[in-house]
Amino acid sequence: MAEVPIPKISEIATGVRDMLPIALAAATYGVAFGLLASQSGFSMVQSLSMSAFVFGGSAQLIALDQLMTGAGVAAAVLAGAALNMRILLITASMRGALINRPRWQIATGVYLATDASIALMQAAKTRGALASYWYLFGGGAFLLLVWIFATCAGALLSKGISNPASIGMDFAIIAVFVALLPGLWRGRSDLLPWGVAACSVVTFALMFPSYASWGLIVGAVLGALTAGVTHGD
Incomplete structure (x- = not known):
């Protein structure tokens, strides 16, 4: 009896479900970034654009740090790009899910590739589950939406918080990154x-x-x- 293929929507939904715990943790990270970016002089549009197009927490923070210290746009871009070199390794480890895909799907998969994506894939492999393209797409797209909304929430909260460090928002960024490390090991x-x-x-x-x-x-x-x-x- 031939095996019935899993519908794509089911794979996407499974990816969203499995990404949920990581996304909730990353939301704290996103709120912290939005808050700090707004406190540093970024407008709402600038903060959301950076989260949507860069979509890299640590890279965004290091670029923000360079801009705030007066290093200039070129230095900020260089710093963010250098820090995100690890994404090359992440996409290399995802090649099984990306191979033989149309170019637009490969580009989308690479765009959605994050530390959380590789953690999700490693967790799936540990359980013996299939980390398909649509599974990774579902998790990555969900994380992107959460990241953007969290950045927006942080930017809005900044109006009522004069000093993010006073409530530990700066430490939240470190805490979330540390929490992701076991999944990357x-x-x-x-x-x-x-x-x-x-x-x-x-x-x-x-x-x-x-x-x-x-x-x-x-x-x-x-x-x-x-x-x-x-x-x-």
Whole structure:
């Protein structure tokens, strides 16, 4: 008896369902970004545009930091792009879901690729589930919508909060990222690239304390390069 294929809508719905816990955590991250961006002088349109087109929490924050320190637009774009080099590895690990797809679907899949996407896919593989294209699309699209709405909420909240740090919103960004780490861990093969990234950040911060934020970029680049060399998948 031939196996009945799963309808795409079911795969999308499953992706949305499985992304829900991560999306709720990322919403806190998004609210924090919207609040901090608004406090830094961004308009609502600018904050929402950045979340919609960049769609990268850490990259958005590092770019925002560069803009607020007067480094200029070019430096902000360079910083965000360098930090997001890890996305190249994420899309490489998603090639099984993207292969033989139309170009528009590949472009959409790459656009929706985030740390949360790879965490979702790893969790699905651990359960023995099929991480199909539409499954990843459902989860990624849902996360994007949550991220944009959370940014909007943060920007609106900024009008009533004069100091985000006073209620721990700055720490919320770190907390959410740390919460995502277990889902990104793939085993001992990650020890070297993670170690290289961590050591690079710490070393840079100690050597150049006035430019500590650039240490994140250096760590991301060196960690991504190390992973690219050592990982065959």
